[in-house]
Amino acid sequence: MKKRLKSWQGWLLFVCAMIVIFLLGLLSSSINQRHAEVASIYNNKKVDLKKQESRNELFNVNYPREYETWDATKESGFNTEYNGNDAKDVLAMRPNMVILWAGYSFSKEYNTPRGHMHALEDNRAILRTGAPNVTLGKEPMPATCWTCKGPDVPRLMDSIGIAQFYGQKWSDLGSEIVNPVGCSDCHDTKTMDLRISRPALVEAFARRGKDITKSSFQEMRSLVCAQCHVEYYFKGKGNYLTLPWDKGFTVEDIEKYYDEIDFADFTNKLSRARIIKAQHPGYETWKMGIHGQRGVSCADCHMPYISEGGVKFSDHHVQSPLANINRTCQTCHRESEETLREDVYKRQRKVDEARTSLESELAKAHIEAKFAWDKGANENQMAPALKLIRQSQWRWDFAVASHGASFHAPQEIQRILSGGLERAVKARLSISKVLAKLGYTDDVILPDISSKAKAQKYIGLDMDQLNKDKAEFKKTVIPQWLKKARENGRLAKN
Amino acid sequence: MKKRLKSWQGWLLFVCAMIVIFLLGLLSSSINQRHAEVASIYNNKKVDLKKQESRNELFNVNYPREYETWDATKESGFNTEYNGNDAKDVLAMRPNMVILWAGYSFSKEYNTPRGHMHALEDNRAILRTGAPNVTLGKEPMPATCWTCKGPDVPRLMDSIGIAQFYGQKWSDLGSEIVNPVGCSDCHDTKTMDLRISRPALVEAFARRGKDITKSSFQEMRSLVCAQCHVEYYFKGKGNYLTLPWDKGFTVEDIEKYYDEIDFADFTNKLSRARIIKAQHPGYETWKMGIHGQRGVSCADCHMPYISEGGVKFSDHHVQSPLANINRTCQTCHRESEETLREDVYKRQRKVDEARTSLESELAKAHIEAKFAWDKGANENQMAPALKLIRQSQWRWDFAVASHGASFHAPQEIQRILSGGLERAVKARLSISKVLAKLGYTDDVILPDISSKAKAQKYIGLDMDQLNKDKAEFKKTVIPQWLKKARENGRLAKN
Numbered sequence: 001m002k003k004r005l006k007s008w009q010g011w012l013l014f015v016c017a018m019i020v021i022f023l024l025g026l027l028s029s030s031i032n033q034r035h036a037e038v039a040s041i042y043n044n045k046k047v048d049l050k051k052q053e054s055r056n057e058l059f060n061v062n063y064p065r066e067y068e069t070w071d072a073t074k075e076s077g078f079n080t081e082y083n084g085n086d087a088k089d090v091l092a093m094r095p096n097m098v099i100l101w102a103g104y105s106f107s108k109e110y111n112t113p114r115g116h117m118h119a120l121e122d123n124r125a126i127l128r129t130g131a132p133n134v135t136l137g138k139e140p141m142p143a144t145c146w147t148c149k150g151p152d153v154p155r156l157m158d159s160i161g162i163a164q165f166y167g168q169k170w171s172d173l174g175s176e177i178v179n180p181v182g183c184s185d186c187h188d189t190k191t192m193d194l195r196i197s198r199p200a201l202v203e204a205f206a207r208r209g210k211d212i213t214k215s216s217f218q219e220m221r222s223l224v225c226a227q228c229h230v231e232y233y234f235k236g237k238g239n240y241l242t243l244p245w246d247k248g249f250t251v252e253d254i255e256k257y258y259d260e261i262d263f264a265d266f267t268n269k270l271s272r273a274r275i276i277k278a279q280h281p282g283y284e285t286w287k288m289g290i291h292g293q294r295g296v297s298c299a300d301c302h303m304p305y306i307s308e309g310g311v312k313f314s315d316h317h318v319q320s321p322l323a324n325i326n327r328t329c330q331t332c333h334r335e336s337e338e339t340l341r342e343d344v345y346k347r348q349r350k351v352d353e354a355r356t357s358l359e360s361e362l363a364k365a366h367i368e369a370k371f372a373w374d375k376g377a378n379e380n381q382m383a384p385a386l387k388l389i390r391q392s393q394w395r396w397d398f399a400v401a402s403h404g405a406s407f408h409a410p411q412e413i414q415r416i417l418s419g420g421l422e423r424a425v426k427a428r429l430s431i432s433k434v435l436a437k438l439g440y441t442d443d444v445i446l447p448d449i450s451s452k453a454k455a456q457k458y459i460g461l462d463m464d465q466l467n468k469d470k471a472e473f474k475k476t477v478i479p480q481w482l483k484k485a486r487e488n489g490r491l492a493k494n
Numbered sequence: 495m496k497k498r499l500k501s502w503q504g505w506l507l508f509v510c511a512m513i514v515i516f517l518l519g520l521l522s523s524s525i526n527q528r529h530a531e532v533a534s535i536y537n538n539k540k541v542d543l544k545k546q547e548s549r550n551e552l553f554n555v556n557y558p559r560e561y562e563t564w565d566a567t568k569e570s571g572f573n574t575e576y577n578g579n580d581a582k583d584v585l586a587m588r589p590n591m592v593i594l595w596a597g598y599s600f601s602k603e604y605n606t607p608r609g610h611m612h613a614l615e616d617n618r619a620i621l622r623t624g625a626p627n628v629t630l631g632k633e634p635m636p637a638t639c640w641t642c643k644g645p646d647v648p649r650l651m652d653s654i655g656i657a658q659f660y661g662q663k664w665s666d667l668g669s670e671i672v673n674p675v676g677c678s679d680c681h682d683t684k685t686m687d688l689r690i691s692r693p694a695l696v697e698a699f700a701r702r703g704k705d706i707t708k709s710s711f712q713e714m715r716s717l718v719c720a721q722c723h724v725e726y727y728f729k730g731k732g733n734y735l736t737l738p739w740d741k742g743f744t745v746e747d748i749e750k751y752y753d754e755i756d757f758a759d760f761t762n763k764l765s766r767a768r769i770i771k772a773q774h775p776g777y778e779t780w781k782m783g784i785h786g787q788r789g790v791s792c793a794d795c796h797m798p799y800i801s802e803g804g805v806k807f808s809d810h811h812v813q814s815p816l817a818n819i820n821r822t823c824q825t826c827h828r829e830s831e832e833t834l835r836e837d838v839y840k841r842q843r844k845v846d847e848a849r850t851s852l853e854s855e856l857a858k859a860h861i862e863a864k865f866a867w868d869k870g871a872n873e874n875q876m877a878p879a880l881k882l883i884r885q886s887q888w889r890w891d892f893a894v895a896s897h898g899a900s901f902h903a904p905q906e907i908q909r910i911l912s913g914g915l916e917r918a919v920k921a922r923l924s925i926s927k928v929l930a931k932l933g934y935t936d937d938v939i940l941p942d943i944s945s946k947a948k949a950q951k952y953i954g955l956d957m958d959q960l961n962k963d964k965a966e967f968k969k970t971v972i973p974q975w976l977k978k979a980r981e982n983g984r985l986a987k988n
Contacts, residue, residue, distance in 0.1 A: 293837075294829075335788075343787075350909045357916060411904040415844045418912035422851055425919035432923055433937070436930035443927070 049189040052158050054151035056182030057492035063183075063192070065308060070182065070316035073115030087111040087122070091452045094356075096363035098455035100393060103269030104277065105130075105140055107459060108466060113403055116181035116318055120149045124174075124478055127466055131473035132171035141170035142239040146177045147198065148228035151184040152490065153177065154197035162199050166239045174477070175484035178491055186224040194220040198227040204243035221297035222283065229282035229298075229403065233263065249284045251398045251416050255391070264390075269459060271369035272382070273389040278397035285402045289409030301328045320404075344407050351399070351406035354417040358396050361424035365389050368431045368444045381434045388427035395420030543683040546652050548645035550676035551986035557677075557686070559802060564676065564810035567609030581605040581616070585946045588850075590857035592949035594887060597763030598771065599624075599634055601953060602960060607897055610675035610812055614643045618668075618972055621960055625967035626665035635664035636733040640671045641692065642722035645678040646984065647671065648691035656693050660733045668971070669978035672985055680718040688714040692721040698737035715791035716777065723776035723792075723897065727757065743778045745892045745910050749885070758884075763953060765863035766876070767883040772891035779896045783903030795822045814898075838901050845893070845900035848911040852890050855918035859883050862925045862938045875928045882921035889914030 045062045053059075060067040090110045091098055101107035109127035123129060123145070130140040144166045147153055156176055157165045165173075188195045196202055196212065201223065205212045215223055231254060235242040247253040255276070258264075264274035286292040291301070303314045304327040321328035322344060325337040333340060369385055399405055399416045406413050435444070449455040456463050485491050539556045547553075554561040584604045585592055595601035602621035617623060617639070624634040638660045641647055650670055651659045659667075682689045690696055690706065695717065699706045709717055725748060729736040741747040749770070752758075758768035780786040785795070797808045798821040815822035816838060819831040827834060863879055893899055893910045900907050929935070943949040950957050979985050 290837075343784075347905060350905055354909060354912050357913075361916070411841060411844055411908050414905050414908035414912060415848060418848050418908060418915060419851075421912060422855070422915050422919060425916060425923060429919060429923045429926055432926050432930070433935065436926070436935035441927065441930040 051189060052151075052155040053184055053189045054155045054179045054182075054490070055492040056151070056179055059183040065306075065311065065313050066183075066316045069306075071117070072317040073319070074117040075115065075317075087114045087118075089452070091455075094359060095449050095452050095455040096359040098452060098459060099270065099363040099366050099449060100268075100359070100396070101277075102366065102459040104266040104275070106277070107456065108461060108463075118180065120177065120180040123149050125470075125474065127470055129170060131466075131469035131477075132169070133477045134469045134473045139169050139171060142166065142234065143168035143170055143173050144234050144239040144241050145170050146173055147200075147241050148181070149177055150179045150181050151197070152179055154184065157199070163238055163240060166234075166241060171477075174481035175488070176490065178482065178485040181228075185227070194224050196223060196227060198241075200232060200241045200243050201227050201230070204245045207246055218295065218297055221299035221303075222286070222292075225298040225302075226283035229280055231279050231281035231284060231398070233258075233265065233276075233279075249287055251395055251419075254281075254284075254398075255394055258394075268366055268389070268393075271366040271386065271389055272373065273366070273369065273386040273393070275390060276394045276397075278394065278401045281398055281402045282404065282408070285405040285409045285413065288412045289407075291408065296332075300331075304328050304331070347410040348406045351410060351413050351417065354414060354421060355396070355400055358392070358417055358421040358424055361421060361428065362389070362392050362396060363449070364444075364446060365392070365424050365427040365431065367446055368428060368435075371444045372431050372434050372438070375435060375438045375440055377434050377438060381437070382431075385427045385430040385434065388423045388430060392420045392423035392427060395423070545683060546645075546649040547678055547683045548649045548673045548676075548984070549986040550645070550673055553677040559800075559805065559807050560677075560810045563800075565611070566811040567813070568611040569609065569811075581608045581612075583946070585949075588853060589943050589946050589949040590853040592946060592953060593764065593857040593860050593943060594762075594853070594890070595771075596860065596953035598760040598769070600771070601950065602955060602957075612674065614671065614674040617643050619964075619968065621964055623664060625960075625963035625971075626663070627971045628963045628967045633663050633665060636660065636728065637662040637664055637667050638728050638733040638735050639664050640667055641694075641735050642675070643671055644673045644675050645691070646673055648678065651693070657732055657734060660728075660735060665971075668975035669982070670984065672976065672979040675722075679721070688718050690717060690721060692735075694726060694735045694737050695721050695724070698739045701740055712789065712791055715793035715797075716780070716786075719792040719796075720777035723774055725773050725775035725778060725892070727752075727759070727770075727773075743781055745889055745913075748775075748778075748892075749888055752888075762860055762883070762887075765860040765880065765883055766867065767860070767863065767880040767887070769884060770888045770891075772888065772895045775892055775896045776898065776902070779899040779903045779907065782906045783901075785902065790826075794825075798822050798825070841904040842900045845904060845907050845911065848908060848915060849890070849894055852886070852911055852915040852918055855915060855922065856883070856886050856890060857943070858938075858940065859886070859918050859921040859925065861940055862922060862929075865938045866925050866928050866932070869929060869932045869934055871928050871932060875931070876925075879921045879924040879928065882917045882924060886914045886917035886921060889917070 047058060047061045049058060049062070056067075056070070088111060090112060091107070097110065098107045101110075105128040111122070111126070114122060128140070129145065130138060132139045147166075153165070156173070183189070185197055186194055194217070202212060212219075212223055230243055232241055232243050234240065244254050244257040247257050258276050263276065265277035267274050283298075286298065299314060301321040302318050303316060304321075304324055305312050306315050306327070315324070315327070322341055325340055329335075329340045330337070335343075365385070366389065369382065369389065372382060372385075395416045399413045399420070402408075435441070447454075447458050449458055453463070482491070541552060541555045543552060543556070550561075550564070582605060584606060585601070591604065592601045595604075599622040604622075605616070605620070608616060622634070623639065624632060626633045641660075647659070650667070677683070679691055680688055688711070696706060706713075706717055724737055726735055726737050728734065738748050738751040741751050752770050757770065759771035761768050777792075780792065793808060795815040796812050797810060798815075798818055799806050800809050800821070809818075809821070816835055819834055823829075823834045824831070829837075859879070860883065863876065863883065866876060866879075889910050893907045893914070896902075929938070941948075941952050943952055947957070976985070
C-alpha cells in the first residue's frame with residue numbers, strides 16, 4: 001500500500017511539473033516573440049536605404065508604424081484656443097502685424113503652422129517666396145530658405161557642399177527640394193540613430209565649446225528638433241544659415257549679438273526702423289521653461305510613445321500635446337484632461353493679452369514715426385524712437401514667432417512682452433516729443449487698418465498683382481519643377 | 495525516548511511563544527504610548543483656557559511644541575535674494591516709492607516684513623501710525639489698523655462689538671492690543687480647532703454666497719491666513735474693515751469694485767491722482783498660482799509638519815519655505831535644495847525687473863503730472879493721465895505689496911506688472927501731449943530723488959519732526975499703554 005501510494009504521488013508530481021514547464025515555455029515563447037518583433041525591425045530590413053535617402057516613402061516598408069504616424073502630420077495643425085486644425089490667416093486675425101512688417105515679405109502672407117508633411121508645399125505656395133520665373137528678375141529669397149524644408153537638403157549639402165547650397169537662389173533648387181520634412185532629416189538611414197543633419201546647429205554649439213555630436217539619446221530627442229525650431233539668420237552675402245547663440249540664448253543675449261554686428265533683416269518702410277525678424281526660437285524658449293529645465297524633451301510631449309503588440313515606438317505624428325493628453329501630460333501629471341487643457345489655455349490667454357497690447361502700440365509707433373518723418377523730422381531726432389521700435393519689435397517677435405512659447409516658458413514670455421510693450425509706448429512718447437518740437441501738438445490721426453486688406457493697401461502692397469503672379473507660378477513653374485524631379489528620380493512616386 | 499523528546503519540544507515551543515508574546519506586548523505598549531502621547535495633549539490639558547484668551551504665553555503649558563516654534567517667529571524675516579533676516583528699509587532701497595506715496599503715510603516708513611512675534615511692536619514703532627498724545631490733535635490712524643495685530647482683537651470685538659471696535663481711534667486701544675499675532679487668532683481655545691476670528695473674511699465670502707465656517711480642514715489651513723493676508727479697505731466713516739471681493743479676486747475684478755464706489759485711499763500730493771493703496775493680497779495671488787490651484791495650502795509650505803517622538807505637529811515658526819526646503823518643497827519635488835532655491839530666485843528676478851521699470855516710470859509720471867499742473871494744465875486735460883496713473887499704481891501695488899506674489903503666481907504677477915508699466919508710460923505720453931499744448935516741448939527736468947532722504951524732502955516731509963515726535967511717543971506713551979495693560983491683566987508677564 002505504502003509503495004503504491006508513493007508511485008502514484010510520483011506520477012502526479014511528474015505530470016504537474018510537465019504542465020508547469022509547458023506553461024513556462026509558452027510564456028517564454030511569448031516574451032521571445034515580442035523581442036523578436038523588435039529585433040526583426042532592425043535586423044530584417046526589407047529595403048536597404050542609401051546614406052542620404054531623401055524619399056520618405058521608401059522608409060515605409062521597413063518602419064511602417066513610424067511612417068504611418070509621420071504620414072498623419074498632414075492632418076495636424078497646432079491647436080490653441082484660438083485656432084483649430086487648419087492653417088489660419090494670421091494677418092487677417094491681426095492686421096497690426098502687416099504694419100510691423102511693412103517693407104518685408106511677411107506682410108504679404110503669414111499663416112498658423114501646419115504639420116511636417118506640408119512644410120514644402122506651404123513654402124512653395126506662400127506669397128513670401130514670390131513668383132520667380134513669372135515676375136522676371138525678381139527673386140526674393142535665397143536657397144537658404146529651403147534649409148528646413150526636407151531631407152533633400154542634407155542630400156544636396158552632401159553632394160554640392162554647404163556654402164554652395166546656401167549660395168544659390170531659391171528657384172535654383174525648386175526641382176531638387178521635393179520631399180517634405182521626413183525620415184533622414186533626423187535619422188541615420190543605416191542605423192536609424194537620431195542624427196543632426198543640419199550644420200548650423202552643430203556649428204553654433206561648437207562656437208560655444210560644446211560638441212553636440214556626443215549628446216545623450218534624451219538630449220538628441222530635443223536637438224533634432226532644434227535643427228530647425230530655433231532663432232537663426234542668413235549671414236553675409238552667401239546667406240550662410242547661422243544661429244546667433246554666441247552670447248547666450250535669452251532675448252537680450254541674442255539682441256546683443258545682433259546689435260554688435262549691426263544686423264537687421266529689413267528696414268520698416270513706415271518708421272524706417274532697422275528690424276530684426278525673429279524666426280521661431282522654440283528650442284531657446286523651451287530651455288527657459290520648467291519642462292526644459294527638468295529634462296523633458298521635445299519628443300516626450302510632441303512625439304509620445306505608443307505600445308503596439310511587442311513594439312513601443314515614438315508617435316511621429318508631431319503635434320500639440322493637447323491632442324493626446326493621456327499619452328503626454330498625464331504621463332507625469334495626475335490631473336484630469338479638462339484641468340490640464342485649461343491650465344495651458346490660462347497661460348496662453350495671459351500672454352495673448354500682453355501680445356495684443358504690444359502689437360497695437362507698436363503699430364501706432366511705426367505709423368507715428370512715419371508721420372514725424374513726413375513732418376520733417378531728422379535722423380538725430382528720430383534715432384531714440386527707432387532704437388526703441390527695433391528693441392520692441394524684436395521682443396514681440398521672439399515671444400510670438402516661437403511655436404508654443406506662451407506655454408513652454410510662460411513667465412519668461414510675459415517678461416519679454418512686458419519689455420517690448422514698455423519700449424513701444426516709450427517710442428511713441430519719444431515721437432510725440434519730436435512732433436511737439438516740430439510744432440505738431442495734436443494726436444496723430446491713425447489710418448484705418450482694421451482689416452488685412454486695408455492694412456496691406458496702406459503700406460502700399462499691390463496684392464492683386466502678387467496673387468496673380470503667384471497663381472501663375474503655381475500653375476506653370478511648380479509643375480515643371482516636379483516633372484524634372486520625377487525625371488531625376490528625386491520622388492518615390494511617379 | 496519518544497515521549498521525553500515530545501515533552502522537551504513542547505517546553506521549547508512554550509518558551510518561544512512566551513518570548514514572542516512578550517515582544518509583541520512591548521511593541522504594542524510602544525504604539526499605545528505614542529497614541530497616548532498624542533491623546534494626552536488634548537485630554538490632559540494642564541491649564542483650562544478662557545474662550546477669548548489672548549495671552550499667548552498661557553498656551554505654552556498645554557502646547558509646548560507649537561508655542562516654542564511660534565516663539566521662534568521673533569527670528570524670522572522673509573528671505574529673498576535681496577533681503578536677509580532683518581527688516582530692511584524698502585524706501586532706502588527704492589526711493590521712487592516715496593514719490594508713489596507722496597501725501598500718504600507709507601512715504602514716511604516702509605520695511606520688509608518680519609515674523610508674527612513682531613507684528614505689534616512694529617505697528618506701534620513705525621512712523622506711519624504717528625505719535626498720538628505727542629503731536630496733539632493729530633491722530634493719523636483708526637483702530638481698524640490694529641485688526642490684524644493680535645488675539646486681543648477678537649477678544650475686544652467679542653466684548654464691545656465689531657463696529658464699535660473699528661469706530662475708535664488707534665490710540666484709544668493702545669493699552670488693550672498688547673499681545674502679538676498668536677494662538678487664539680487662528681485657534682478655538684477650547685478645542686484647538688482652526689477658527690476664523692476676524693469677521694471681514696466671513697462677511698466677504700458670505701456676500702459671494704459661500705459659508706466658510708463649513709470649510710474643510712485643508713481649506714482652513716489657508717483661510718486662517720487669509721484673515722489678514724488679503725486685500726482690504728476701510729469702508730465708510732466707521733472704518734469698517736471690508737474685503738473687496740464682490741466681483742472676484744483678480745486685480746481687474748477688485749479695481750472694478752473700487753471704481754464703482756469711486757474709492758481712493760489717498761490723493762497723491764504731486765500728481766493729484768486718486769490712488770488705491772493695495773494691502774497685501776497674498777491669499778488672492780496664491781489662488782492664482784499653481785500651488786493654490788493644486789490645493790497646496792499656506793500651512794503646507796509655511797508651517798510644515800515636524801515629527802517629534804510620537805507627535806506630528808505643525809511648525810508654528812511661520813517663515814519662508816526656503817528656510818526648510820527639505821520639509822517644504824522636497825515633500826513633493828525631488829530636485830536638490832540648490833536647484834529649488836534657484837528656481838524661486840529666477841522667478842523673483844524676472845518679476846523684479848518689471849517692478850523696477852514700473853516704479854521708475856510711475857514716479858516720473860507723478861512728477862511730470864505735477865509739472866503740468868504747475869504749468870497751468872486744467873482738470874479736463876489731466877483726467878486721462880490721472881486715470882492711467884491710478885490704474886498703473888494699483889497694479890504695481892497689488893503685485894508688490896503681497897508677500898511672495900512673485901513666487902506664488904509668477905506669470906500672473908508678470909502680467910499685472912506689464913499692464914501697470916504700459917499704463918505708466920502711457921500716462922507720461924498723455925502728460926507730454928498736455929505739456930505740448932501748453933507750449934512746453936522740452937523734457938521735464940526731474941528732481942534728484944536718488945536717496946530716501948532726498949525723495950522725502952522733495953515731497954515736503956519734515957522727517958526730523960516726525961522722528962522726534964515718534965521718539966517721544968515711544969518714550970512716553972507706549973510705556974503708559976503697557977503699564978495700564980499690565981494693571982488690567984492683559985499681559986501674561988509682569
